[in-house]
Amino acid sequence: MNRLIEISELYGGLYKVVEAVEAFGRLESLKNEVGKLEDLKRDLISKVNELKEKISKLERQKSEVESVLKIYDELKRKGFGREALEELRKATKKFDEVGEVLKAVNSFKEVKEIKKF
Numbered sequence: 001m002n003r004l005i006e007i008s009e010l011y012g013g014l015y016k017v018v019e020a021v022e023a024f025g026r027l028e029s030l031k032n033e034v035g036k037l038e039d040l041k042r043d044l045i046s047k048v049n050e051l052k053e054k055i056s057k058l059e060r061q062k063s064e065v066e067s068v069l070k071i072y073d074e075l076k077r078k079g080f081g082r083e084a085l086e087e088l089r090k091a092t093k094k095f096d097e098v099g100e101v102l103k104a105v106n107s108f109k110e111v112k113e114i115k116k117f
Contacts, residue, residue: 008014075085091101 008017011017011020072085080088088101091104092098095101095104
């Protein structure tokens with residue numbers, strides 16, 4: 001009790017000591033809230049990094065799809081429409097490899113050229 005009186009006199013009375021105790025309680029409460037916000041911030045940063053990785057992956061996939069579409073457009077301009085590509089796909093199933101299909105097409109082309117002579 002004597003210590004309380006000493007502190008009370010040091011801080012300007014009992015009212016000031018009570019104010020200091022209340023302020024300390026508010027500070028502790030704020031400290032707890034700051035801790036919670038820091039945890040939330042870490043979680044959000046982690047989620048943002050995950051989303052950035054997903055965005056990068058999607059951008060790579062988009063680039064690959066755009067590249068394939070450019071090739072398709074080029075083939076389409078040269079007469080390889082959907083039907084022709086479907087036939088090429090069927091032929092690929094028969095020969096098991098695209099390279100084999102292309103060899104067969106080239107062989108056919110060579111036979112046609114030989115028949116011209």
